[in-house]
Amino acid sequence: MNGARTVADLLRASSRSHRDSPAIVGEGRTVTYGDLDTRTNQVAAGLLAHGLERGDRVAYLARNGTEFWELFFGTAKAGPAVVPLNFRLAADEIAWILSDAEPTVLVVEDHLTSLVPADFDGLRLVFSQEGEPTVPEGWQAYEAWLAAQPTEDPHQDVAGDDLLSLMYSSGTTGKPKGVTTTSDAMLAAVEAFSAQFEVGPDTVSLVPTPYYHIAAGGWSLISLAHGGQIIQFVEVTPQSMLGLLVGHRATHVIMVPTVMQMVISNPAAAAADYSSVEHLVYGGSPISETVMLRSQEIFGAKLSQSYGLTETIGVTTILRPEDHVTGADSKLQSAGRAVPGTEVRVVDEEGKDVASGEVGEVVVRGANVTRSYWRRPDATEGAFFDGDWFRTGDAGYLDADGYLFLKDRLKDMIVSGGENVYPAEVENVLMAHPAVQEVAVIGVPSERWGETPHAVVVTKQGQTVTSDEIVAFCREHLAHYKCPTSVEVIDMLPRNPSGKILKRELRAPHWAAAERTIG
Known part of the structure; x- marks a missing residue:
């Protein structure tokens, strides 16, 4: 990739070749590659002047904005790591992540400053x-701070195994885990993904998901690495997405199935001009064959499905355009085959390969796979077999042709509208409700969101509670997308002989008619 040795080199190369071309368009500020290169130099210089060193952390708490890329490449040029924060989290959740990541600098959108703990003592x-x-009070205007910095590139790059970014993904224990990504891992992911989609200077990529998702950041970086444009959204609505897609003549589009459903069900969709679209990539939650085929029909473009995790920088398997066909041998319900440079196996509880067609745990290995969870040695150790095979926590099987079919989640994660929701985190909150004796949270099918949290509650003796009360209580403590959209009160939760709650029994009636239970 243009001889890039570091992630910062990707921007330098694009800036040399396409200095006056737009890098970011859409909502928010439009900037050229030259503008982005200069402003990221200023960010890098400002961070170094503030005393930041290699491995220090800089957090971003905001909706999608050009400032994210200034921070991303600015840290890549100066040595610290960027920490994208989910702006939809509650204040307590933000506070916990900040206490764990311990960033020295925060860059925050003005309407979100109230989420920052009063005792944060770094640069705001x-x-x-x-x-x-x-x-x-106690904050500085970002633009004024930036304007005071020199424009020379300091060339103190994050390189090799240096920490490039720290992205938080909720864990099954209810506490988020920081997923570490190195410079070399990100370069490997960009190279692997770029080869699949014929990305170049004429690429115009639509990115309708938040940058705190690896899919959005990774997909954008692929386009920026090749001198293309990214179409940025501050707030995603069907109207804004349709307007920007058509208005900016998007060639490459990434969507979660929820967004695809929004587009194909929009009355204006049939009349829109999608002739510019060359490739539509989807993934992130369950999708029906009907939505796949209808999207292919409406967009008239190549269709690919991507399966990956934050821990694999979103790159694991691809269901390629030539696989999007119907018939007796169709692979449409699979997640495709491993991308070059990544290996995929299905193993039993001891990490040994199972037979073709037999369900086990999906494990992956490759240069793009994380090497550790931030400050979680126990979690890191438990996440790998034989040292370098990462345990995805997803159950599935490989067929004789090497296609991966996903069946269920060993880790109980729910993916609702592309957002990861871990039941343990929601259950911990609901157990604090005075009327709740026990609770189990499961994912149930949702036409709009793919799946959505559903709480099964056992109340304390003599107590009653309504669905609205449970949902309202949860919303006081967690981001709304994590909260149950439906509640069921029962007398007793099903358990096995050792006392473990049988969530499969709770889920089974809801998913009986579904084609598959994970994306």
Whole structure:
């Protein structure tokens, strides 16, 4: 990739070749490659002047904005790591992640500053997507801070096994885990994915998901590495997505199935001009054959499905365009085959290969796979077989042709509208409700979101509770997308002889008619 040795080199190369070409368009500020290169130099210089060193952390708490890429490449040029935060989290959740990541600098959108703990003692920079920001006491305006920095590239790059980014993914214990990504791992992922989609300077990529998702950041980086444009969304609605896709003549589009469903069910979709679209990539939650085929028909483009995790930088398997056919030998319900440079196996509980067609745990190995969870040695050790085979926690099987078919989640994770929800985290909150004796949270099918959290509650003796009360209580403590959208009150939760709750029994009636239970 243009001889890049570091992630910062990707931007330098694109800036040399396409300095006056737009890098980011859509909502928010439009910037050229030259602008982005200069401003990231200033970010890098400012971080170094503030005393940051290699491996220090800089957090971003905001909706999608050009400022994210200034921070991403600025840290890549200076040595610290970027920590994208989910702006939809509650204040307590943000506080826990900040206590774990311990960033030295925060860059925050002005309407989100109230989520930052009062005792955070690092540099606080605030910006606005709508003009001049409101600057609270103890904060500095990002633009004023940036303007005071020199424009020379410091060339103190994050390189090799240096920490490039730290992305938080909730864990089965209810506490988030920081997934570490190195410079070399990100370069490997960009190279692997670029080869699949014929990306180049004429590529215009639609990115309608938040940058705190690896899919959005990784997909954008592929386009930026080749001098293409990314179409940025601050807020995603069917209207804005359709308008920007058509208005900017998107060639490459990434969507979660929820968004695909929004587009194909929009009355304006049939009349829209999709002639610019060359490739549509989807993944992230369950999808029906009907949605696949209807999307293919409407967009008239190549269709690919991507399966991956934050821990694999979103790159594991691809169901390629030539696989999107119907018939007796159709692979449409599979997640495709491993991308070059990544190996996929299915193993038993001891890490030994199971036979073709037999369900086991999916494990992966490759240069793009994380090597550790941040400050979680026990979690890191438990995440690998034989040292370097990462345990995805997903159950599935490989067929005789090497296609991966996903069946269930060993880790109980729910993917709702592309957002990861871990039942243990929701259950921990609901157990604090005064009327709740026991609770189990499961994912149930949702036409809109793919799946959605459903709480099964046992109340304390003599107590009653309504669905609305459970949902409202949960929303006081967690991001709304994590909260149950439906509640069922029963007398007793099903358990096995050792006392473990049998969530499969709770899920079975809801998923009986579904084609598969994970994306």
